[in-house]
Amino acid sequence: MTSTPTAATRPARRMLVTGAAGFVGSHLADTLLARGDTVVGVDCFTPYYSPDAKRAAVSSACDQDNFELVEADLRSADLAPILEGVDTVFHQAAQPGVRLSWSDGFGEYASHNVLASQRLLEAAHDAGVRRFVYASSSSVYGNQDRYPTVESDLPRPYSPYGVTKLAAEHLCGLYAENWGLSTVSLRYFTVFGPRQRPDMSIHRLCEAVGTGASFPRFGDGAQIREFTYVSDIVAANLLAADADVAPGTSVNIAGGGEITLNELIAMVGDLAGTEVGIENHPSQAGDAKRNGGSTDKARELLGWGPQVSLRDGIAAQLAWHETRRSLIGT
Numbered sequence: 001m002t003s004t005p006t007a008a009t010r011p012a013r014r015m016l017v018t019g020a021a022g023f024v025g026s027h028l029a030d031t032l033l034a035r036g037d038t039v040v041g042v043d044c045f046t047p048y049y050s051p052d053a054k055r056a057a058v059s060s061a062c063d064q065d066n067f068e069l070v071e072a073d074l075r076s077a078d079l080a081p082i083l084e085g086v087d088t089v090f091h092q093a094a095q096p097g098v099r100l101s102w103s104d105g106f107g108e109y110a111s112h113n114v115l116a117s118q119r120l121l122e123a124a125h126d127a128g129v130r131r132f133v134y135a136s137s138s139s140v141y142g143n144q145d146r147y148p149t150v151e152s153d154l155p156r157p158y159s160p161y162g163v164t165k166l167a168a169e170h171l172c173g174l175y176a177e178n179w180g181l182s183t184v185s186l187r188y189f190t191v192f193g194p195r196q197r198p199d200m201s202i203h204r205l206c207e208a209v210g211t212g213a214s215f216p217r218f219g220d221g222a223q224i225r226e227f228t229y230v231s232d233i234v235a236a237n238l239l240a241a242d243a244d245v246a247p248g249t250s251v252n253i254a255g256g257g258e259i260t261l262n263e264l265i266a267m268v269g270d271l272a273g274t275e276v277g278i279e280n281h282p283s284q285a286g287d288a289k290r291n292g293g294s295t296d297k298a299r300e301l302l303g304w305g306p307q308v309s310l311r312d313g314i315a316a317q318l319a320w321h322e323t324r325r326s327l328i329g330t
């Protein structure tokens, strides 16, 4: 049994975080910097949501001497100089979200999620990177016959987005098998917390209760989701960077406790002390009926388990929305 080095004993390392100005990437960069690592953050500030919000998310990292922000697009940038001396790659960059991945939108998903990942894997292999951690997604599962899903279940993505996340996960697997690149794919189950993307349901609910706007509910609200607090996702990444796991491994990172959308709406309303006004919309193509994952493998291989409950996490996210609104005056 190996012991995990403490902050005092661990040598500072050069880490690459792609998508460093995004929701998950910015939290990960902040945590790596706080423990003393040198971090190179890459982001091309895609317009999927406000680039200003991304600049705000990465601003605390940019204030640190041991952080370098490289504004570059992984689909076309010369990646060799970016990867020089990098110990671990945390590949968070992607075009997220299910709804825009249909129709003409698919090209963007394929290029940001598949082509960019393949270029990064190739460059990481060439650079001799020690570990490559990939932000995969529960969307690789689609609708399954039984829950919670386990990593050996046959992936059956239900959206074009899920197809692109699974394709990149397969690329991680084949760079591991063919070239020995030490990849680990973490299948995140819906992430929430401060800085959450504005297209996500908890973000929209927190804004609805804070501003009195109504919440657009897609479908009848019976869809089941499992949410994972962002600090738990960051912790899983740190553990995955150093765990003794076979190259090409995929692991569920799920927060525990599935909940229907209607129960979630009630919980946010209860915590905010107000009724949530609902605006009904038809269900959206690509939205799976349910997600929920077993964390047995994460516990066994990474020593990881969720620490933050949905209720506590939503309270923290509500506080973040309130502060943000008071700063921007809405």
Ligand SMILES: NC(=O)c1ccc[n+]([C@@H]2O[C@H](COP(=O)([O-])OP(=O)(O)OC[C@H]3O[C@@H](n4cnc5c(N)ncnc54)[C@H](O)[C@@H]3O)[C@@H](O)[C@H]2O)c1
Binding pocket: 018, 019, 020, 021, 022, 023, 024, 025, 042, 043, 044, 045, 046, 048, 054, 072, 073, 074, 075, 091, 092, 093, 094, 095, 096, 112, 116, 135, 136, 137, 138, 165, 187, 188, 189, 190, 191, 192, 197
């Ligand atoms: N948030 C979730 O609930 C969730 C769930 C499952 C998986 N994931 C995965 O986690 C990762 C992070 O998600 P997020 O919610 O933080 O998304 P996000 O959109 O907030 O962050 C992604 C960042 O990547 C950047 N980016 C995209 N394409 C790029 C490219 N070609 N070159 C450089 N930068 C690029 C974007 O500008 C953005 O800042 C993604 O890979 C996503 O698929 C997220």
